[in-house]
Amino acid sequence: MKERKILITGASKGLGLAIANKLAPSYHLILHATREDSFSTIIPDSTLLCADFSEPSQLEQFCKTLKKEHGDSLYAAINNAGLTFDKPINYQPENEIDAMLNVNLRAPIFICKTAMKIFQQNKTGVIINMSSIVGEGGNAFQSVYAATKAGLVALSKSLAQEAAALYDTHNIRVLSISPGFIESNMTDSLGEDVKEKYLNAIPSKRFGKPDDVANLVEFLLSENASYINGTNIQINGGLK
Template identity: 60%
Template sequence: MSKPKVLITGASKGLGLAIAKKLNPDYTLILHASKAENITELREGNHVLAADLSDPEELKNFCKALKTEHGDELFAIINNAGIALDKPLTFQPERDIDAMIAVNLKAPITISKVAVKLFGLKGKGVIINLSSCVAETGNAFQSVYAATKAGLIAFSKSLAKEVGAVYHDHQIRVLSIAPGFIQTPMTDAIPETEKEKYLKMIPAQRFGQADEVAETVAFLLSDKASYINGSCIDINGGLF
């Protein structure tokens, strides 16, 4: 029997790659990155579907390909791709604001729209959106990023309720995950002095590892998590 398919956006590195490695034995993966050549691992037995999610035309073609090439066997989507362009709001260029809204919020919403329709036909499926702890706490110089991530939590909760209102006898769940400070290429870019400040705020006294987020994703996709729906799962070592 063929394995169910899971789309992971932003699977080239960081959390997306860790999630892909964790899910690889149990699912057929649709690995996404902005360019196909950025997917350098796990290509064998899986699929690569590239799109620059800040480009509306590429997002449209990506959704079309997802539906026509993988729609029948699609079991879950992990909306993980994201960008953080940190700046004081008064110095934030409009193109950065547009890019964060497009990649972090518009793309997950548009991809979820395709997925929820496909899942509705089968009565089964899971959507997981990668939010951030800053959606709940706020963070200086990340007001736009935090707004997009807060939007994802509200979107996930609302869509979970909508699915319950529209479909009967279904096993469709919509969730979000709010990681704290996890070691990835995104956080590697933060200056050491800033990292030290964050470390002092984390009761666990260490940064998180991408594997720890991947474990949670694998659990949330499993039947063991069948009653967890609409929730935002914090993975932050106690940081708030």
């Protein structure tokens, strides 16, 4: 019986699925996607908890269930679900702006709020928020997406400081990760010319793999990373 539970949002594919496969031998996983049929394979001993985060009522129910059914043994929350609609802001419809704000930023904020209440009681816990290289450097045609990702960095740093200031424990850590160009569904949709441009600019001369990020998450959750807190970790092959 695996005693520690870990929530991974956006675990049906891409980075989230790689993280789930990496952590599955060691933790009981609570795996999230918009719908149960988003998962093409089921990881043994895992629990599915689905919600469309663009719908505030579904997020609210998700957080209630997380606390009620998993609060006693939740060890970590990995806010990985995200989406992007790339275009100049002048042409960005309101529904796309709202979806990026809701899924990429509002949902992690409320999941952090739920997790921090749980961790305060349990006196231990780790939050990892999946930001992006564009949250630091910006990117044309991704202004709203980049703004949500910058928000996650500030959210993580602030919560790490808040936990230290308020809670009767120093075992709560809050971090963000900024991946560069990682091969996934999200990046498959980019044009060949854009991919070529990035490849030329990456010192490691390859795109990242979801497993590169999964290895980092596994380390950050371990005791060996117990002094890494309140910071943003870049994983980008040297791309600036």
